[in-house]
Amino acid sequence: MRAIAAALGMASLMASLIAGSAQAQTIYPIDRAEILAGSRFDLKVEFPGLVDPARLSVTLNGKPYREVFGRDGTLIEREAGLEQSALVLRDAELAAPGRYVVRASDGVHSADVSWTVYGTGPRRAKNVILFVGDGLSLAHRVAARILSKGMKEGKAHGRLAIDDMPHMALVATAGSDSIITDSANSASAYATGHKTASGAMGVYADRTRDPFDDPRVETIASLVKRRLGLAVGVVTDTEIQDATPAAMVSHTRLRREYDRIVEHFFAARPDVILGGGLANFLPKDAAGSKRKDEQDFVARFRDAGYAYVTTAAELAAAKAANNGKLLGLFNLGNMDGVLDRRFLKGGTVERFPDQPDLTEQLGAALDVLSRNQAGFFLMVEAGMIDKYSHGLEMERAVYDTIMLDNAVKQARDWAGARGDDTLILVIADHSHNIGLAGTVDHDPDRKPDRPLHERVRIYARAGFPNYPAPDAAGYPPSVDVSRRLAILSSTPRGSVHSAEDVILTATGPGSERVRGQLDNTEVFRVMVEALGLGDPTTTAQGR
Ligand SMILES: [Zn+2]
Structure with a gap:
């Protein structure tokens, strides 16, 4: 008995020592x-x-x-x-x-x-393009393949550009504080090679409340500019100050600090900035502004030499004019996805009728950035995949996955025409808690008001969906069909992020490091290896 008591006493001493060391x-x-x-x-x-x-x-x-x-x-x-x-x-x-x-x-x-x-070996890639499908999950990907390529007797009529790449890996996404990541600390892991906590980017989250005093780590956008003189582009279809694009340039504990993140963009001066989020660039009293101060960042970027555009037509004209830096803000908030822009005219399309497609944004970015003889780093995000998935608007998410695939194909064709000097990576920042469970019966003759769980067809009864044949861009012209895809979330009011690994596919110089299973911090490492950013002989010239 005494021995047991002594052992228990020992155990509690050990416990208090461990607790004590947590106070170190x-x-x-x-x-x-x-x-x-x-x-x-x-x-x-x-x-x-x-x-x-x-x-x-x-x-x-x-x-x-x-x-x-x-x-x-x-x-x-x-x-x-x-x-x-x-x-x-x-x-x-x-x-x-x-x-x-x-x-x-x-x-x-x-x-x-x-x-x-x-360190790294010598530089092998002139350019790096990082595509991020925000929240892009396996279900979106398979659905995009079925809708954009079509399928007969179980065999798809083609592959997605995302899938048809020589190198692939699973990538773990956990943050420093949780197995579930959000877009801030996920994108920060890609951009800096360091883990951090939910909501944080470009910093470790310290114990003080101030969201701007945390210990910082350098982003790839800063590194490539400072050490190699590369041009930098940040392209998205969400608000530009939203987590994924912001993590390329920003250092803050709190991703919702939009006003300050716009200031971080101004301090970093990427050569190309294209997305939504105009509201936080406008001074407080301007119509549509969400800023809390009088600073006019559209004016400040213009004064700093940026061409400023707000529509697809202006973007095309700016591309033709072909000089200087480029700021494009096409919506006060998030831009509309392709299903609304091209077909349904929902969302904010009536108010912003001429928003560019992600492929048009990419085309303009490649035009501007490729003028830099030293090369460039470009991040392109299809960010609405995540927003739509949260709201269980799965066809919108799938159409934007097809749009992302079109952009990837465009980048690959562009790189191929130059002799493949560009590392291209395609990745999600996290998965969603969704699955492709079968099809949903919307036959108007079969009681269309039945609850969803009675209309979902599974196993052999799922059959194939009957969306019309896709147009030249890969989009079925209608989603109003009698047998739709059933992409379901286990949380009925909305989808949430999941802890599963995401898929990274890659092509170009340095892409052979993409294999097996990687940590999210290693995505940064793949990029800096390709650019030779840790090679003293390469980087010496850029200093
Ligand atoms: Zn999300």
């Missing part, structure tokens, strides 16, 4: 972070209590941090006015690849994390 210092970047050699990051150590500066020590592989980085950080004695200190060193860089053990001590407690700094 928190170090950013976090344990097992993988850091591109020469990329910039903020080192932050959060101490649980007040620190005596004389007893504080932070070392990398046993060397004081100020010797490694060549300068002192800032000690915040009472962070956020509380009994807690923090040490911050902004814009740190480690040039030498290897393993770094970082140890922080306040003289009593210490904690350590381990980082891997990696």
Whole structure:
């Protein structure tokens, strides 16, 4: 009995030691972070209590941090006015690849994390195009194939451009705080190679409430500009300040800080910015504005040399004029998907009748960006796939998947005509909690008001849907048919993100690294490898 009591006592001591160690210092970047050699990051150590500066020590592989980085950080004695200190060193860089053990001590407690700094081989790709289907799931993909290619006796009449690529991998999507990711920390993992928490991008989420003081990590948009002189393009059909496009340039804990994210776009000055979201560019008193201040970012971008367009016709004209940087904002909020623009005229199409297609946005972006002799990085998002899926508007999501596929085909044809100097990646940022369960009976003669679960046909009874043959762009001209696809969510009021891996397909120089199963942070690594961003000889010229 006594032995058991002693063992229990031991167990509770162990438990309290473990709990005690959770009170130790928190170090950013976090344990097992993988850091591109020469990329910039903020080192932050959060101490649980007040620190005596004389007893504080932070070392990398046993060397004081100020010797490694060549300068002192800032000690915040009472962070956020509380009994807690923090040490911050902004814009740190480690040039030498290897393993770094970082140890922080306040003289009593210490904690350590381990980082891997990696270099790359020489540059192999001139350009990188990253396509992101926001929320693109396997169900969307299979449905897009059935609708746009058609199927007879179980065999599709063709492949999607997304599928017909030489390299493929599964990609894990979890964030640093949850197995379920959102578009902010997912896109941030692709853009920076670092994990972070839900809602955050370009930063680690620290303990303070301020959404702009968190320790930052460098984005690929910044890296390619700073080290190689590449042009940068950000293209989407959602609001440009929404999570996926914003993660290419922004550093914030809170993705909904739209006004500030527009400021981050202005600070980063990508050469091409195309999407929706005009509302946060307009000064407070302007019609349709959602800004909380008087700043006019349309005027500021124009003053900074950007051509500014708001319709498909203006975009085509700007493309023909062929000079300078390009800002296109085609809707106050999100742009309309292709099913509304081309067929149903729903959504906000009446108010914004001349919004470009993603393929037109891509065409204009390629025109502007390819003028840069050094090459470019371009992110293209089909973002409404996610929005429509949340609202269970599955045919809209599937039509936008076909649109994404058309854009991918266009990019591949463009790259092929240049001798394949461009790495092209197509990926989702997360899946949705949906499945393609069969078909839905909408036969008007068979009680069309029956509840959905009675109309869903499964197994052999599902048969094939009867959408009309697709037009030249791959879209069936009507969705008003008697046997539609049943893409169902397990949450009846709306779909939610799921934890499943997403599919990455790739072609072009550097794409052979895409195989098997990867972490989302490794998507960044595939891109920086292809561009040789960790190769001291390539990057030296760009500095
Ligand atoms: Zn979503």
